[in-house]
Amino acid sequence: MERVVAVLGRGVIPATTPILRADDLGAVRGDGVFETAHVRSGRPWLFDEHLDRMARSAARLDLDLPSRAELAGLADLLCAQWPADTEGALKLICTRGPEHGSGVTCFGTLTEVPDSTRAVRRTGLRLGTLNLGLAADARSAAPWLLGGAKTLSYAMNMACQRWAAAAGLDDVLWVSADGYLLEAPTSTLVWLEHGTLYTVPQATGILSGTTARWLLDHVDALGWHAGERMVRQDELERATGVWLTSSVRGIVAVRELDGVKLADPAHTDTLRDLLGFPA
Amino acid sequence: MERVVAVLGRGVIPATTPILRADDLGAVRGDGVFETAHVRSGRPWLFDEHLDRMARSAARLDLDLPSRAELAGLADLLCAQWPADTEGALKLICTRGPEHGSGVTCFGTLTEVPDSTRAVRRTGLRLGTLNLGLAADARSAAPWLLGGAKTLSYAMNMACQRWAAAAGLDDVLWVSADGYLLEAPTSTLVWLEHGTLYTVPQATGILSGTTARWLLDHVDALGWHAGERMVRQDELERATGVWLTSSVRGIVAVRELDGVKLADPAHTDTLRDLLGFPA
Structure with a gap:
């Protein structure tokens, strides 16, 4: 399976489309949070626990995350593109967004679990x-x-x-x-x-x-x-x-x-x- | 002055154009290096020293940088857009590039020194x-x-x-x-x-x-x-x-x-x- 990419507010986009600006604080200062979940039978496992941890990480960074419903919706969009019989790795990433900007940049990717793993x-x-x-x-x-x-x-x-x-x-x-x-x-x-x-x-x-x-x-x-x-x-x-x-x-x-x-x-x-x- | 942005291999682009993919290791792992130089009279001050330090940083990360001439060319592109009487902050950023990709993503920005600074x-x-x-x-x-x-x-x-x-x-x-x-x-x-x-x-x-x-x-x-x-x-x-x-x-x-x-x-x-x- 090819990598699937979705951006909050934009939906699924081609995997090679750039999404982060040159002044995004995630891109240039590592200033943001992420989570990786195992996708099995087409759903992320322990997803609530991952969202809980992302919220704790964001609190330590004074970062305002999108709502849980929005993050879950992003995961849903990705999983809807994924075959149920293929193990996947779902990543959710929220950066602090552009410098002097109005808020976080949030996106997700879903990739196949590599043979080496x-x-x-x-x-x-x-x-x-x-x-x-x-x-x-x-x-x-x-x-x-x-x-x-x-x-x-x-x-x-x-x-x-x-x-x-x-x-x-x-x-x-x-x-x-x-x-x-x-x-x-x-x-x-x-x-x-x-x-x-x-x-x-x-x-x-x-x-x-x-x-x-x-x-x-x-x-x-x-x-x-x-x-x-x-x-x-x-x-x-x-x-x-x-x-x-x-x-x-x-x-x-x-x-x-x-x-x-x-x-x-x-x-x-x-x-x-x-x-x-x-x- | 508005922010000026240039990408290696693409030249000057609009400042709000996204340049990094969702799998760029700089964007999702903070895996890359950067430098910030003071731009005075339209030129970056101590630019050789900044390139030297970027090379040392990259060596510690086992990161293959573009040539010094390419990095200098990127700075030249940015400075060519800049008024000589305005203090600027020039940033050069090189990320490890897309996961499983072919090499670094390299870009630069030039912004005005803020009044607060x-x-x-x-x-x-x-x-x-x-x-x-x-x-x-x-x-x-x-x-x-x-x-x-x-x-x-x-x-x-x-x-x-x-x-x-x-x-x-x-x-x-x-x-x-x-x-x-x-x-x-x-x-x-x-x-x-x-x-x-x-x-x-x-x-x-x-x-x-x-x-x-x-x-x-x-x-x-x-x-x-x-x-x-x-x-x-x-x-x-x-x-x-x-x-x-x-x-x-x-x-x-x-x-x-x-x-x-x-x-x-x-x-x-x-x-x-x-x-x-x-x-």
Whole structure:
């Protein structure tokens, strides 16, 4: 499937049509927010949760979003063009709009989930850690650092993923200056330990993962508990299973961290099935 | 003067014409670089230095820029539309271009220097400090944090300036987690102490200020020395003069820092004249 693009107030447009002006603050300052949702059976999964998170991100940026109904209408327009049997990645983007302008620029895109993404659900990931420079509690008292906000300013996230590729790795895991594992540039860390599935506390300023949140809210179906705690690398190396979750990739096993092989996670298929992602 | 816009390969276009696609990585990931230069007598000042810095930023992002001649040609196109007697701000922006695309998107804008910017050259600034969360040496060993690169990912910079406005201040000064003053979101810190004009060392990961660099290279004309050193807030409060420099604002006196009045800097006019900015 070709990429489908729609702009709020204009409807579906050709994918190659330019939509942002030279003075749009999203385009020239990364000043805006976005969300990515998994489209399955022709509908975005956990869409309410994504809209909730977009609203939280926008609040941290003092950005006035269009109404939920308008954002949902944009998603509807895109999904109406999409075959129900094709996995899709729906992105909604709201920028602060033109400088000295009258408000946000809002648009959405819907693309097919790439084969490489589907493949990694089966093969798992080799990760390296990268120091984020921030102490784990640095962002909790410093809202201007925009912890927990999913902004368009992802140059550093992208640089970290290029660093991984250059090192022959699949992705990175950020570690705080004081030695706690935080998150990956575009996904959330979860791990299983003594029957509890954990993720990292929000107070560290990580992005609240919609997939991870849903999973932790539903692992009682597997007879597990859900928890949040700070974790160091040596603890992760002893965990029963370590995964990254994200909206389009779903859940992916971490096979190796800084060259150390992690436990072969027996439960990846079970967790992926619970989340409703195809293998 | 109205904003003038030009796109590499297309020439001058109407300022309201959209130029970036929905999948342009600059627009949706802040993945690109920019420069802003002061246009005086119809030409961008320190343009070579700006192109040098853009090249360094691009190298840190593994971004292939157009040739210097192409970037200079873009600036020429813009300046050809500009009256020689009007102060301008020239921005050059290069994004990574469309996802899975063939290369960078490069464009430029030229706008009039706002009255508010000119006014602050005379009135000076009231600043507050904000903790950046990073130790002063955190970025020197962590190139993935993109220290020293002028990227499009400025959401946090903009958030800090909104924080200042909400607090009734003009701007902020970032302080490292270990208590050293670093830079402002869009300008460089310089201060005078015992006949030496100082700025903060590059090893802290601050952006190399083109205006500050030029000034330090020319203060021998005033009989002063030039230096770089780490500085704490209490030391700054005892300095002979404290300023922020940036390409369009030029040099502006810092009158107050976290509510503490700083020395009335006698040399602001002298330094502004040396830099060739009008009062």
